[in-house]
Amino acid sequence: MKMCRNIVLAVMFTLLTVVSCGREDALEDSNVSAKLKPGKSQSTVNSSSGSGKGVHDDNRNGKRVPYIVIDRYCNRLFLRTADSILLDADCSTGSGGELFDNATGRRWKFDTPSGVFTVSSKQKNPWWRKPDWAFIEEGEPPPKSNSDRLDANMMGDYAIGFGDGFFIHGTIYERLIGVAVTHGCVRMEAADLKKLYEKATIGTRVYVY
Amino acid sequence: MYTDNQESDSRFRWLATGAPLLILIGIMYLSAEGPSLVDLRDTREISSADSIRLGYGSAGEGEDRRNRTNGSASLALDFNRNKLHIKMGNVLLRDCDMQVLSDSAAAAALLKAWQKADSPDRVISRVHLFSAVPVLPQAGLNAISETFGMSEKLVQRYIPENMMIETAGDVSIWIITDAAGESLSTLGNIIEHVHLIWERLTGMKSVRIHLAESDAMSVFGLCLNHPKLIIEG
Numbered sequence: 001m002k003m004c005r006n007i008v009l010a011v012m013f014t015l016l017t018v019v020s021c022g023r024e025d026a027l028e029d030s031n032v033s034a035k036l037k038p039g040k041s042q043s044t045v046n047s048s049s050g051s052g053k054g055v056h057d058d059n060r061n062g063k064r065v066p067y068i069v070i071d072r073y074c075n076r077l078f079l080r081t082a083d084s085i086l087l088d089a090d091c092s093t094g095s096g097g098e099l100f101d102n103a104t105g106r107r108w109k110f111d112t113p114s115g116v117f118t119v120s121s122k123q124k125n126p127w128w129r130k131p132d133w134a135f136i137e138e139g140e141p142p143p144k145s146n147s148d149r150l151d152a153n154m155m156g157d158y159a160i161g162f163g164d165g166f167f168i169h170g171t172i173y174e175r176l177i178g179v180a181v182t183h184g185c186v187r188m189e190a191a192d193l194k195k196l197y198e199k200a201t202i203g204t205r206v207y208v209y
Numbered sequence: 210m211y212t213d214n215q216e217s218d219s220r221f222r223w224l225a226t227g228a229p230l231l232i233l234i235g236i237m238y239l240s241a242e243g244p245s246l247v248d249l250r251d252t253r254e255i256s257s258a259d260s261i262r263l264g265y266g267s268a269g270e271g272e273d274r275r276n277r278t279n280g281s282a283s284l285a286l287d288f289n290r291n292k293l294h295i296k297m298g299n300v301l302l303r304d305c306d307m308q309v310l311s312d313s314a315a316a317a318a319l320l321k322a323w324q325k326a327d328s329p330d331r332v333i334s335r336v337h338l339f340s341a342v343p344v345l346p347q348a349g350l351n352a353i354s355e356t357f358g359m360s361e362k363l364v365q366r367y368i369p370e371n372m373m374i375e376t377a378g379d380v381s382i383w384i385i386t387d388a389a390g391e392s393l394s395t396l397g398n399i400i401e402h403v404h405l406i407w408e409r410l411t412g413m414k415s416v417r418i419h420l421a422e423s424d425a426m427s428v429f430g431l432c433l434n435h436p437k438l439i440i441e442g
Binding site for chain 2 (some may be wrong): 076096114205209
């Protein structure tokens, strides 16, 4: 009788252990899928902080995840959750200007696109491989050699990629921060960029409006 | 015989036919030209196919393209909580405190008109700045334009003092701030007022709210892209 009771207890204990491990595995799996599928919205948990009816946080599996908001008109960048602002910084966004290359007929529009993006890369001391438009804009023909395109200083100390070839990065023109003068990337002052680089991770959402 | 009564009759007839005609011409002129700042949206849209390729680092173009998902910001007004939110999907982008300046009857009439419509949210079709403070001084604007060859119109930003946003003919929201602004276009403002008088006659409801300057600036920038307007409460 006592043996039967011990067996039942052992089976129950094993079942409980398996169930709890399964839950943790499931949570980890969903964390991974959240990172692998950034396009799927994870924002389903209502904010509990009274930030507004119908307003949600960028929650993933119940964890409050900070996200980046870029306001193109005000040229401001926020790192925030639904109820708190972790970083509020001036930035520079795309000018909206256009460039036309008479020689090839190519045309560029220097806009920062709106929408939802995800931080896809983080790089320290980035080098810029200048694209054709950077030379055409200066009235020079684009060089054939790749090494003639490299610029070690233009991007500042850090670059945070958020898709479609767009980056949040530093600049040597810090006096123009706050003015929409870029070719589509988002420029920040060195100190603000360092804070953002430290706090943003791969997978952090970027909302541009 | 030509009597005084006949003269006043003919004057009345002229008014009866001429005044609506003038208003109509004003509306047609406004529709044809539109508020100049709204035109920005079209130039952005034309270019969407020509995205910029920044040949940089190891980021592959194809891989990067998968990072973007569709999303457009919307403006949500909550009269119960005196809040104005800028949202994308359900994610809060900007949380603004607002103060309703109109009396409660005006707000109630606007809500009633809003709830009568089939759709709970509508697109902001027009935005007009009656007065505003330019962010960049003219000297700085000239320097930037000359150095980078950029249009002043694209680089300049405005802090609204008095602006109006409107959905297709049924609801208008006036946004007032404490900024000490100046009129950007006297003619544009007159045309806009004529347009609004006409719309009020045809049943448009409006309400006035007060926002902080930075919030109003952000809302103005957003409204240039014709976002959805959601009214709650």
